[in-house]
Amino acid sequence: MGLQMDGTQDNRQAATGPREATKVVTGKEAGADKGKSGKGKEGKESKEAVQAITPQAVDFSRWYLDVIQKADLMDYAPVRGCIVFKPEGYALWEACQAGLDRRFKETGHRNAYFPTLIPASFLEKEKEHVEGFNPELPWVTEAGGEKLEEPLALRPTSETIIGSMYAQWIHSYRDLPVLINQWANVFRWEKRTLPFLRTTEFLWQEGHTAHATEEEARAETMRMLGVYTDFVQNDLAIPVFRGQKTPSEKFAGAVETYSIEAMMKDGKAVQAGTSHYLGTNFAESFGIRFLDQDNQLRPVHTTSWGASTRLLGCIVMVHGDDRGLVLPPKIAPTQVVIIPILGAQEREAVLNAAHQLYDQLRAAGVRVKLDDREGFRPGWKFNEYEMRGVPLRIEVGPRDLAAGVVTVGRRDTLEKGQLALNAVTTGVKAMLEEVQANLFRKAQQFQAEHTSDAETLADLEQLLETKGGFVLAGWCGEAACEAKVKEQTKATSRNMPLEIPGHLSVHPHAHCLVCGRPAIHQVWFARAY
């Protein structure tokens, strides 16, 4: 279909200006001579400094904070550790909800909603569970000016309250399985917060299922881990390592916890989704029993699984670059933005063509936006939509129309090319798929390049210093050895992988990296958010 991409990047460099000039320029140096004479070169540089994003290489966490604010995803709320999801950011969450919810429904789950307030006595029923969550629980102790008889916690997760309800709902094997999910907000009073990745209140989904047998519950646990893997890799274009959490990292109250771990562009890990086999722990604590076919009363086996707005942080930190956000087409609220070039000539023709393209693409199911605002120059719009991560940009101007084409810019590669006017829809759809695939490929390549294996603690330390990322090593299973790794390297065990990447799987590590005794597990170690 006549796609030609020619890297039109030369002028872009000039537009951005020297990288050095765009960084901090904290006025400490720049502001001093900003008097009335400070025009010309001074003025120009400061203008770019204001709008630029701190480059990743200069300060990754500054970059992250710049991007999420300049892409208009969030704002800080008046309460410490809390953020507002602005429409641009919330739209991303809605896209995650849509992708996940569809998969949950396809696997037989239904949505319900349980209360935010959880009686203190409920949390206390599962010993490990209370101990795990107590340090980060906010409490309601007073209402209407009177002290409550029993304090109510703002839920950090809902196993207990759901367990108490399941105990009332489940009596017979005929009532099983129960497959329920809820979309909710939860609270965890973390000491240190970071927008999207760790906030005091966050949004998530938590699935809670009850089954007649261990086998079935375990299958459910793995099936949902698969659902997360599918969604995160295919829709968010983020490659992940699946695996089982070590006992010290597992969910408080679970028998086994599984996770998918994603790698950010600074090499740090983020747990992008988690699935627990809870055994009969909550069933015993809450008395969730059913009469089985053999007329025996048995506890149910439960699972729970969750993914949160933390995913938004992953999207930003896996795909973003120095120009801002880069969104995978499948979840981009706007997939294509059309920017008409409105000069003095041919205004009518250009606008008509732009509107026609808009209608065409919309009819074809593409999430398209037409920005025909006057008073913003095309170049300004180019930069703006790149910062916001829109996957494709279509430029329509007099020159394009004369040639019977439109100019298309790709956010992921920053290349520009042409599409014939009569083939825009098919061309755009193909390109959206290419962008999606390319983002995954690039992330996968990055992941592979920052993945290694270590025989000893010294190896691990060395690798973390030099190339960062994930390091696979053997482990004897002793918590003390795991703790030693953390203490010495600041890297934590991420999970014990279900599958090991090709270039590392040649020789499973036979010995524990710390004590040298026989290894009974392979473990991913990484510094983590």
Added chain:
RNA sequence: CGGGGUGUAGCGCAGUUUGGUAGCGCGUCUGCUUUGGGAGCAGAAGGUCCGCGGUUCAAGUCCGCGCACCCCGACCA
């Protein structure tokens, strides 16, 4: 929760050392000229100087106590 830093117009920052009429750039508004990678000129508006308390004739500036954000550590989806 400990150590360090920051808080002044929508945004980015000077001004705080040595107390004395609130500043600059970008953005915003108006007008004209512009429009293929963050346009130019002219004019204008815009401030509880994070909050509370104190010292002083006078506090953005000095003192005390809070709060928020950022960075670094101990705890975590």
